[in-house]
Amino acid sequence: MPNGILPVMFTGFDPGLPLERARTIPNTWYASAEVAAAEREAVFARTWQLVGRAEQVAAPGAFLTADIAGEPVLVVRGEDGVLRAFFNVCRHRAAPIKTESCGQAAKLRCHYHGWTYDLAGKLRGTPEFDGVEEFPKEGNGLVPMAVAEWGPFGFVHLTQPAEPLADFLRPLPGWVESRGGFGNLTWKARRTYDLACNWKVYVDNYLDGGYHVNTVHPALAGVLDYREYKTVCDGKTVVQSAPLKPAEGDAGRTRTGDLAAYWWVYPNLMLNLYSGVMDTNLVLPLGPDRCRVVFDFYFAAGTPDDFVRESVAVADQVQAEDVGVCEEVQRGLNSRSYTTGRFSVKRENGGYYFHQRLGRALLGSGGSLGG
Ligand code: FES
Numbered sequence: 561m562p563n564g565i566l567p568v569m570f571t572g573f574d575p576g577l578p579l580e581r582a583r584t585i586p587n588t589w590y591a592s593a594e595v596a597a598a599e600r601e602a603v604f605a606r607t608w609q610l611v612g613r614a615e616q617v618a619a620p621g622a623f624l625t626a627d628i629a630g631e632p633v634l635v636v637r638g639e640d641g642v643l644r645a646f647f648n649v650c651r652h653r654a655a656p657i658k659t660e661s662c663g664q665a666a667k668l669r670c671h672y673h674g675w676t677y678d679l680a681g682k683l684r685g686t687p688e689f690d691g692v693e694e695f696p697k698e699g700n701g702l703v704p705m706a707v708a709e710w711g712p713f714g715f716v717h718l719t720q721p722a723e724p725l726a727d728f729l730r731p732l733p734g735w736v737e738s739r740g741g742f743g744n745l746t747w748k749a750r751r752t753y754d755l756a757c758n759w760k761v762y763v764d765n766y767l768d769g770g771y772h773v774n775t776v777h778p779a780l781a782g783v784l785d786y787r788e789y790k791t792v793c794d795g796k797t798v799v800q801s802a803p804l805k806p807a808e809g810d811a812g813r814t815r816t817g818d819l820a821a822y823w824w825v826y827p828n829l830m831l832n833l834y835s836g837v838m839d840t841n842l843v844l845p846l847g848p849d850r851c852r853v854v855f856d857f858y859f860a861a862g863t864p865d866d867f868v869r870e871s872v873a874v875a876d877q878v879q880a881e882d883v884g885v886c887e888e889v890q891r892g893l894n895s896r897s898y899t900t901g902r903f904s905v906k907r908e909n910g911g912y913y914f915h916q917r918l919g920r921a922l923l924g925s926g927g928s929l930g931g
């Protein structure tokens with residue numbers, strides 16, 4: 561499907577309305593294979609996507625693989641120290657070159673018929689392929705894509721990026737710098753959750769400006785100063801923040817410092833930051849009504865193991881609460897009784913900002929909103 565063109569039945573959304581008069585994207589956008597295909601093209605192939613951790617590909621020969629909205633990706637550090645990314649698709653018969661999630665390799669050997677590529681993606685070995693005409697090895701290397709690092713993260717871009725990663729993420733990198741950078745945060749754990757809902761339901765839930773915190777997350781509500789909770793939309797980000805207040809229990813013990821900051825980066829990445837504690841949530845569409853959310857947990861170096869366990873357990877509890885409402889919402893969106901909803905002007909500016917960005921990408925007027 562060409563970029564920015566949806567069948568007319570899906571165009572029932574006006575991203576130009578002010579928040580006071582705005583409606584959500586229609587329920588059909590949460591269930592349709594056509595919209596999911598349009599998103600792969602106009603959203604996921606047109607944005608920088610978190611692909612893994614920089615430390616996984618720090619040494620020459622280290623590689624990692626990922627799936628970005630159905631595209632197989634291979635990221636590898638060359639012998640020259642340069643980080644490269646390729647489509648993880650062999651030029652012979654399209655098998656994946658690497659099937660492990662990460663590892664170490666001297667060369668990239670396809671496991672199907674044994675073609676080999678060097679770490680820079682050049683085709684080197686083609687067993688039993690003599691006599692094939694008009695087949696220059698130089699023109700048959702792995703197909704590259706853009707890759708960039710920021711802090712502990714690696715990102716890729718499936719098509720030619722419109723802007724460098726640092727600009728795409730703005731103003732997040734400047735904010736992180738102003739708070740002292742990532743410092744000594746170290747990756748400790750990963751949790752993966754599969755949800756029976758469209759990926760946008762999960763993002764909507766994240767971006768509701770704290771609207772559901774008191775009702776759905778009683779423990780989290782105890783540590784956040786809800787009256788001071790605020791949402792700022794800027795560039796391709798939305799940041800929600802609130803001062804922390806002292807509280808009893810696991811949440812109070814593991815969520816400390818002056819501020820909780822919840823950063824969303826269009827379209828599917830979240831970074832949740834507390835003092836000495838950070839987790840990232842990457843929302844991966846698996847189909848119109850299924851998604852996977854990958855949590856990676858980082859802690860300040862030297863954080864005791866029992867604190868790590870307790871902190872991950874707090875996040876796991878919050879996630880269980882979110883999964884419950886997200887799956888309920890998906891069922892409601894499928895109801896013949898519901899088409900669109902309205903936004904709280906006080907709370908839900910972030911959610912509408914997401915719908916505007918997404919709507920403009922899908923309806924074809926590009927990403928002109930706020931940079
Ligand atoms: S598909 Fe890779 S060598 Fe045949």
Ligand SMILES: [Fe+2]
Pocket residue numbers: 765766772776777878882
């Ligand atoms: Fe939540």
